[in-house]
Amino acid sequence: MRLLDAEARGRAGVRGVLADVAPDASVVLGVSGGADSLALAVCAAFVADRDDRRARVVVVDHGLQDGSDAVAARAVEQVRSLGLPGDAVRVQVGTAGGPEAAARAARRTALLEAAGHDGVVLLAHTLDDQAETVLLGLGRGSGPRSLAGMAARDGRWRRPFLGLRRADTEAVCRAHDLIWWTDPHNADPAFRRARLRHEVLPLLDDVLGSGVPEALARTADQLRHDTALLDELAGQVEDAADVATLAALPPALRSRVLRRLALEAGAAPGELGAVHLAALDRLVTDWHGQDRVELPGHVALTRTAGRLHRIDGGP
Template sequence: MGGALDPAVATGRNLVRAALADLGPGSRLVIGVSGGADSLALAAVTGFVADRASYEVTAVIVDHQLQPGSAAVAAVAAEQIHELGMEAEIIAVDVGRHGGPEAAARRARHEALRRSMPDAVLLGHTLDDQAETVLLGLGRGSGPRSIAGMSPADGITRRPLLALRRVDTERICRAHGLSWWNDPHNADPAYRRSRIRTELMPVLEDVLGGGVAEALARTADQVRADGAWLDELAAAVEAPLDVPTLLALPPAVRSRTLRRTALQAGADGSALTSTHLAEIDRLVTSWHGQRRIELPGGLACVRLGDSLSYVRTPVAG
């Protein structure tokens, strides 16, 4: 890179530096790389920061083996990572079907990225991805948790580029001489997120006069902050299965308390919906003798007297 530093590159570096501020020298980083502009841009700016902060960094390219030529795409991505002066590892995964193709691919990818037990996993989600996630949540009617979108930090997962637009990551790639792959799935109308990206967002931007993606991302930040505080209140409830205690809680705290107890009991968090929680809530607030609510994950919530409990659901023979 010669001449003046591209502002998008400078911003990207600063975002990565801030996202990793809690990590010391020698910390091991994994960057999830697909070959697209977002992940390649993340690798480019992270490599710069890692070199100066003495982090150990590896780019992991996950080959989902779902499209013809995926191995070649992974190989090209690895070559560009090597040109940036970083290690690259290609991991081929077998994607299952549980929860739908997108959810299954996401689970397989996350398992591959965590295989080496790094201190942080960096993902290249952008502000555009965040806006699309919020709209998907609104469409499902899944409540504030889905409208809150993706968190910048979730355990070891870091998403440093959530404040950047997709066009900014393309600028970063061009500044580093990187060529990115355009996933055909991103324009495939069979995928709801693709239609949001190519059809709905342009209409919203036109009708509402621009700035829609930024507004949706700001909404996600605000809802996430409120939700985090309510989750803290729910975690502090001392008798979370006691019906009188639950009745005394504000509905927003009670819902989060019930969700927390269900997850602790073993409910499948990826399939646990607001509908399930509403039915459990009825065991507390509108009990007419109903005794069990079936939950995803082979679990049921049961009311006996003034107490809730969770029991395993027998498997049909």
């Protein structure tokens, strides 16, 4: 069988995200049974065999849809046919943050537990997912950090398929006679990401010309590099709580130092947004006695004697 270009790029992506991972470290693949994750299993199986890596698949069954156990069992059967060990793990999904966030949190916990202390987790996010993520961040007005999208290497999370399209992963599955499952939520207009996928991105391609997803992904890459540099410079500011030091910084750098200060004070990273950083900035650059800035995570920052410091926040 002639090697598909998509599969060759997928293998290269897997090798790339594992370049800094010890040969004996555990590699866990998060597989849902969809085309993207089954294609990831195809590429990772090849790399694990050739590079003698310990790779296994975990299929997380959230139990939120009828027949989810059958979908998980079918996914396990198919990855095992590729020569990868795999198991389904049933998780309990809570309610914090809404159903999508709660399911994601349960899934991430299960995958990290399977990877162990030193292992990494491979996820099958594609270029299309990246484009949708950038548009979601743009709609929230969350700034460059959100628009930078997902990184191929993000600590223990690895995304080798950010250069592949969904059509590529489907082609890989067809070449290996794999039958993928299509999550009905992906077509449900009640979910914002589904509407982006089926309505907004096709319209943008029509109005702006083809190649919009690729352009959005390139933008994310550029912003990620810029953000990484600014974060590095922000980390070199020694006294992040000193108002005079903060006031002397350029705004782009000051916002990152304030973000670091807020996180060190205990602010919830997933909820800390531009509106909170703008309020903190006013404590530095436009202060006329205002009391405190409430932050997510039940903490607050206030200004006293030329310094910002933490106090307990509201309920």
